[in-house]
Amino acid sequence: MEKGTSMLSREQAQQQDIKDEMHHYREEFYLQPGVTYLDGNSLGLMSKRAEIKVSELMESWKTYGIEGWTKGKYPWFFISEKLGEMCAPLVGASSEEVIVSGSTTSNIHQLVSTFYKPKGKRTKILADELTFPSDIYALQSQIKLRGYDPEEHLVRVKSRDGKLIMEEDIIAAMTDDIALIILPTVLYRSGQLLDIKRLTSEAHIRGICIGFDACHSIGAIPHYFSEWDVDFALWCNYKYLNGGPGSVGGLYVNKKHFGIHPGLAGWYSSKKDKQFDMEHTLVVEESAGAFQVGTPHVLSLAPIIGSLEMFAEVGIDKIRQKSLHITKYMTDLIEQELEGMGFSIGNPSEDNRRGGHICLEHDEAVRICKALVENRIIPDNRPPNIIRLAPVAFYTSYEEVWDTIQVIKKIITEKQYEKFDKKRNVVS
Numbered sequence: 001m002e003k004g005t006s007m008l009s010r011e012q013a014q015q016q017d018i019k020d021e022m023h024h025y026r027e028e029f030y031l032q033p034g035v036t037y038l039d040g041n042s043l044g045l046m047s048k049r050a051e052i053k054v055s056e057l058m059e060s061w062k063t064y065g066i067e068g069w070t071k072g073k074y075p076w077f078f079i080s081e082k083l084g085e086m087c088a089p090l091v092g093a094s095s096e097e098v099i100v101s102g103s104t105t106s107n108i109h110q111l112v113s114t115f116y117k118p119k120g121k122r123t124k125i126l127a128d129e130l131t132f133p134s135d136i137y138a139l140q141s142q143i144k145l146r147g148y149d150p151e152e153h154l155v156r157v158k159s160r161d162g163k164l165i166m167e168e169d170i171i172a173a174m175t176d177d178i179a180l181i182i183l184p185t186v187l188y189r190s191g192q193l194l195d196i197k198r199l200t201s202e203a204h205i206r207g208i209c210i211g212f213d214a215c216h217s218i219g220a221i222p223h224y225f226s227e228w229d230v231d232f233a234l235w236c237n238y239k240y241l242n243g244g245p246g247s248v249g250g251l252y253v254n255k256k257h258f259g260i261h262p263g264l265a266g267w268y269s270s271k272k273d274k275q276f277d278m279e280h281t282l283v284v285e286e287s288a289g290a291f292q293v294g295t296p297h298v299l300s301l302a303p304i305i306g307s308l309e310m311f312a313e314v315g316i317d318k319i320r321q322k323s324l325h326i327t328k329y330m331t332d333l334i335e336q337e338l339e340g341m342g343f344s345i346g347n348p349s350e351d352n353r354r355g356g357h358i359c360l361e362h363d364e365a366v367r368i369c370k371a372l373v374e375n376r377i378i379p380d381n382r383p384p385n386i387i388r389l390a391p392v393a394f395y396t397s398y399e400e401v402w403d404t405i406q407v408i409k410k411i412i413t414e415k416q417y418e419k420f421d422k423k424r425n426v427v428s
Ligand SMILES: *Cc1c(COP(=O)(O)O)cnc(C)c1O
Pocket: 103, 104, 105, 106, 131, 132, 134, 135, 184, 188, 213, 215, 216, 236, 249
């Protein structure tokens, strides 16, 4: 806690909730009575508006049959573009630079197969050693498909402390054998936010194409992909964006690349007015829409429409403001209440270097998480020693944060964690 600040209390948390302009959005979500949900960084909660949009799209199928492709409130033929338009303000891009299609991993395949152009000496891909495994598996397989050995052609920037990746180290690794860079915006374990603008400009100075995986920042942090001149980006919509389990992902492609042929083409890569000409020569759409492959997953797009309406109402800047405030509040509480109990905070403390979750470290993280669940608090555990806690701007209250830290304190002082085994669960 900062020197000079007075002790935090439960009453003060309640006051903070009264002051919070976003507090009433809790009513929009299905919060379970007695449960504090702090895992919105893995799977966001269901909103009433998401549910309504699912019913509306079911209804359009019921009513229109095949005609639903062009009729109704959300004609299915244009639904991915419509969602791209709704998503564009969240990533700082124009509508035609964004499409909601595919999944994170399939979009990595799509964009890497498009933008990885090994030539002469430039044959390698640069990533980092802390990123999510699926991203690495996709890159390894893309490298193999070009006939290269991933051991040699996938360069992973090392972390100095196992938590953070230093921008200086990434820049130093931008050597003249690198063809493509792909990095997370926010690291999924430590919650570190990378300097996207700086990395993009350094990559371009060296003539390297750069893309970002924004899974852990979309819906939590504003982005300015167009202004920063990022080449491409991709993300999932089921974390902070509350699009539902397995909801369709999204991608951004800078308009300077429009017209490029997608690495993985399909009939939805076509110019829309030519798609039904049924020619065997593909005329590629000149927008991010070109990176679609097949028919949109209409029912898995539906909840995202409802959710994005709320993001448009509040605006991402206000969401970020609350997120920074409530995560800082949690950090202050951890420092005030859990001192000397073996905890440390793994995320950077500077606002411009941290994402939407707190990375709380403890040697007994696995068992503490099990005890939290027994106390009806839902965290997530990243072995060996991380407890991720995400107070989400839309639906977490300050009072819940206060209560959570009190419960953690009790779990330690009463040694509640000792009755659980140390094996992590299948899904954690
Ligand atoms: C959540 C997440 C994924 C998941 O990919 P899916 O294709 O949606 O299963 C991949 N990469 C990162 C960095 C993630 O945070």
